[in-house]
Ligand SMILES: Nc1ncnc2c1ncn2[C@@H]1O[C@H](COP(=O)(O)OP(=O)(O)O)[C@@H](O)[C@H]1O
């Protein structure tokens with residue numbers, strides 16, 4: 001399928017403007033958005049992706065933002081645009097927190113932002129469940145282990161920084177695989193003033209209560225969740241390196 005594209009003149013016209021001003025259609029807002037795209041040096045919006053707005057493909061649609069593929073010069077990026085009906089006034093906090101966690105190698109790199117848009121690394125991502133189905137044969141346990149280890153380590157870094165992602169209980173949507181490694185997405189609900197629970201929430205989803213847990217336990221050969229739950233409870237209390245290493249050891253990741 002050929003992808004549809006629109007430059008900054010065309011993108012303010014029907015049907016393209018609907019993506020910029022979703023869920024309403026507003027010429028006025030389209031103008032504001034285009035000024036923001038220009039500020040970020042976006043030259044073209046590429047309507048590609050599995051999600052549709054009308055007949056146009058987008059990379060993703062959440063409750064806060066619409067994510068589209070864009071071209072800046074010769075390179076392609078993902079641009080998150082605030083929805084007109086989002087329950088927040090701007091994307092400033094999200095841009096700030098994402099840039100902060102970028103410093104420890106977490107999240108898609110932010111290259112620039114405006115009040116209502118964040119320009120970031122484009123991920124050709126796969127859901128962890130789909131990725132897991134694709135790892136087969138010799139070495140598959142090792143690959144699954146590496147992925148989980150890397151994901152938990154990212155969560156551990158967030159815990160240490162004092163950043164709570166806030167939506168890892170819905171991990172399926174907020175942790176994906178791209179370029180052979182895990183990525184934590186969407187820091188719109190992240191907070192720095194509450195106790196972080198990234199490791200415990202992610203591990204709970206992956207091995208105990210989440211939709212992926214049975215497949216993940218099988219992939220890593222984890223049988224006993226009672227011990228894991230106890231170890232996570234202990235980790236939660238002091239969040240020490242020692243307690244974290246006990247969790248990894250139990251999952252045979254250490
Ligand atoms: N950097 C990116 N590259 C590719 N797709 C992305 C990127 N960031 C987000 N997406 C897609 O867009 C969807 C919605 O983004 P998200 O940040 O979760 O928005 P919301 O805050 O509205 O929930 C994600 O689930 C994902 O599929």
Ligand SMILES: [Mg+2]
Nearest residue numbers: 062063173186
């Ligand atoms: Mg989201």
